Amino acid sequence: MNDPLADHASRWSHRFAELGPDFHTELRPTPLPAPYWVGTSLNLARELGLDPAWLQSDEALHTFTGNRLLPGMRPLASVYSGHQFGHWAGQLGDGRAILLGELATPLGPREVQLKGAGLTPYSRMGDGRAVLRSSIREFLCSEAMHALGIPTSRALCVTGSDAPVRREEIETAAVVTRTAPSFIRFGHFEHFSHSGQHAQLRQLADFVIDHFYPDCRERAGNPYARLLEAVSERTAHTVAQWQAVGFCHGVMNTDNMSILGLTIDYGPFQFMDAFNPAHICNHTDSGGRYAYHRQPNIAYWNLFCLGQALLPLMEDQQQALDALEPFKTVFPTALQQRMGAKLGLTEAQPGDETLTEQFMQLMAKDAVDFTIAWRRLSHVVAGFATPDAADAEARRALEPVRDLFLQRDALDAWAQTWRSRLQSQPGFDALATRARMLRTNPQVVLRNHLGEIAIQRAREGDFSRLQRLQAALEQPFDALPGCDDLADFPPEWAAQIEISCSS
Known part of the structure; x- marks a missing residue:
C-alpha cells in the first residue's frame, strides 16, 4: 500500500x-x-x-x-x-x-x-x-x-x-x-538559562517566537516579555479547561509544561470520579503538590520559573513579573466562562461565580461523581420550560440529580436559585439550553477503571475493549447506543487503582 x-x-x-x-x-x-x-x-x-x-x-x-x-x-x-x-x-x-x-x-x-x-x-x-x-x-x-x-x-x-x-x-x-x-517545554528554556548558555537561550526563544508567536515581534515592547505573556495566557486557558472537566494532570513539573499551552506527557493523570478538590491522582505525589485544587497555582509557579529562565533576555525582573500578570486575570475569567457554560448560562452576571462555587461545595461535601452530576444537571433544564412551570414539574426533573446528594435541602435551595438565574436570561429556551449543556458536559471520560479494563484485555491480546472505549471517547458528548456502561458509576475496586509516575 x-x-x-x-x-x-x-x-x-x-x-x-x-x-x-x-x-x-x-x-x-x-x-x-x-x-x-x-x-x-x-x-x-x-x-x-x-x-x-x-x-x-x-x-x-x-x-x-x-x-x-x-x-x-x-x-x-x-x-x-x-x-x-x-x-x-x-x-x-x-x-x-x-x-x-x-x-x-x-x-x-x-x-x-x-x-x-x-x-x-x-x-x-x-x-x-x-x-x-x-x-x-x-x-x-x-x-x-x-x-x-x-x-x-x-x-x-x-x-x-x-x-x-x-x-x-x-x-x-x-x-x-x-x-x-x-x-518544546518550559524546561528547554530553563536548561540554557541555568547553564549560562544565553546565546542558545535567545536562539531558542527566537525560534519559538518566529514559528509560533509572531505577534510578539509585532507588538510594542520586549518580544521575550511578550512571549512570556502569551504563554501565560495560553496556559491559563488550558488549566481552566482541565478544572472544568475534573482532569488531574498528576505531574506538573516544568519539564512537562508545553510552551504552546498543550497538555503533554500523560502519566499519572485522572479524570476524577467522586469530587474532592484536594484529590491527588499520583500515588508518587505523597505531599499532594499536584492535587486538583492546586493545579492553577502550580501552573503559575511553573510560569514563574519560565520567567526566571527568560530573565537574561529582558530588561529587568519587573518586566518578567508584569508579563506573568495576565495569568491572574485570564485564568479565573476563563474558568468561570467554562463553568457558566456547564450551568447553561449564556452571559456573565454578578453572582455567577457564587452559584458555581455553591454547587461545587455541595458536590464536595457528598463526594458526588463529578462527570455524572454535571451530565444529569444538563437534563434538568427541560423541566424549566417556562417561567411559570410548576414547581412539582421542576422538582421531578431534578430528581436524578437529587439522588446523588445527601444534602438534598441544600441542593433544592441551590437549584431554585439556578432555575431563576436561567429563566432570567433573555429569550431563555429550555430545550436549547439543555442541548448546549449536553455539548459542554461530557457523557464519557477516560476514567481509571475504564482504562484499566482495556489494558488488562490488551495484555491478553484482546484489543476490542480498547477500540470500543476509544470510539466512545472520540464522541464524548454523545449518548452512544450500547455504551451505557462506559458512562456509569465506577465500581468499588476503582478506588484501589494506584497511578504513579511509572504509569
Whole structure:
C-alpha cells in the first residue's frame, strides 16, 4: 500500500534539528522484535493527510515502532532541564522519546515523536522504553482530550512487542507515536538559562517566537516579555479547561509544561470520579503538590520559573513579573466562562461565580461523581420550560440529580436559585439550553477503571475493549447506543487503582 508519507521525502522537514547540536543528539530508535498493532487513530491519520489504509500496513507498523526510517526522517532526542516536584532536577531531556521530524500536513507542520523508542543520552537511569499499560493510557487520553476540545498533543498509534520491560514488575514494551506543532517545554528554556548558555537561550526563544508567536515581534515592547505573556495566557486557558472537566494532570513539573499551552506527557493523570478538590491522582505525589485544587497555582509557579529562565533576555525582573500578570486575570475569567457554560448560562452576571462555587461545595461535601452530576444537571433544564412551570414539574426533573446528594435541602435551595438565574436570561429556551449543556458536559471520560479494563484485555491480546472505549471517547458528548456502561458509576475496586509516575 503506497502512501505520500512513504513516497515523498519532501513532506518531511526538521526545523528543530536546524537549531544545532547544542539542542539535541541525533540517533536512531532502538528496534523492538515482532511488533504488533495495539491501537490507531484513523481520525488523526486523516487530519494529517495520511492514508488510513497505509496506517494498517506492515511498513507503518515497523516505522512507528522505530524499526525502520522513511526517507526524510532525521531522528533526534532533545535536551532540557527542569524542576520536578518543586526542586531543581538539573539536566533531563528526552529519555525515551525520539523525534522523527516534522511532517507537512493539512493542519500545518506537525512534529512526529516516538515515545518508548529506546535509550538516548538523556535516559539517565532509565531504559528508554515505555510499557503497554502507560502507552495505552497516553494514546486514549490524548485523543479523549482532543475530543473534549482541550489543547493537547495527539496520538497517532500504539504498537506493542513482547520484549520484557521491568517496572514494578516485568511488563511488555510498547511505543506511542505522538504529534504536536512542537514538543518544546518550559524546561528547554530553563536548561540554557541555568547553564549560562544565553546565546542558545535567545536562539531558542527566537525560534519559538518566529514559528509560533509572531505577534510578539509585532507588538510594542520586549518580544521575550511578550512571549512570556502569551504563554501565560495560553496556559491559563488550558488549566481552566482541565478544572472544568475534573482532569488531574498528576505531574506538573516544568519539564512537562508545553510552551504552546498543550497538555503533554500523560502519566499519572485522572479524570476524577467522586469530587474532592484536594484529590491527588499520583500515588508518587505523597505531599499532594499536584492535587486538583492546586493545579492553577502550580501552573503559575511553573510560569514563574519560565520567567526566571527568560530573565537574561529582558530588561529587568519587573518586566518578567508584569508579563506573568495576565495569568491572574485570564485564568479565573476563563474558568468561570467554562463553568457558566456547564450551568447553561449564556452571559456573565454578578453572582455567577457564587452559584458555581455553591454547587461545587455541595458536590464536595457528598463526594458526588463529578462527570455524572454535571451530565444529569444538563437534563434538568427541560423541566424549566417556562417561567411559570410548576414547581412539582421542576422538582421531578431534578430528581436524578437529587439522588446523588445527601444534602438534598441544600441542593433544592441551590437549584431554585439556578432555575431563576436561567429563566432570567433573555429569550431563555429550555430545550436549547439543555442541548448546549449536553455539548459542554461530557457523557464519557477516560476514567481509571475504564482504562484499566482495556489494558488488562490488551495484555491478553484482546484489543476490542480498547477500540470500543476509544470510539466512545472520540464522541464524548454523545449518548452512544450500547455504551451505557462506559458512562456509569465506577465500581468499588476503582478506588484501589494506584497511578504513579511509572504509569
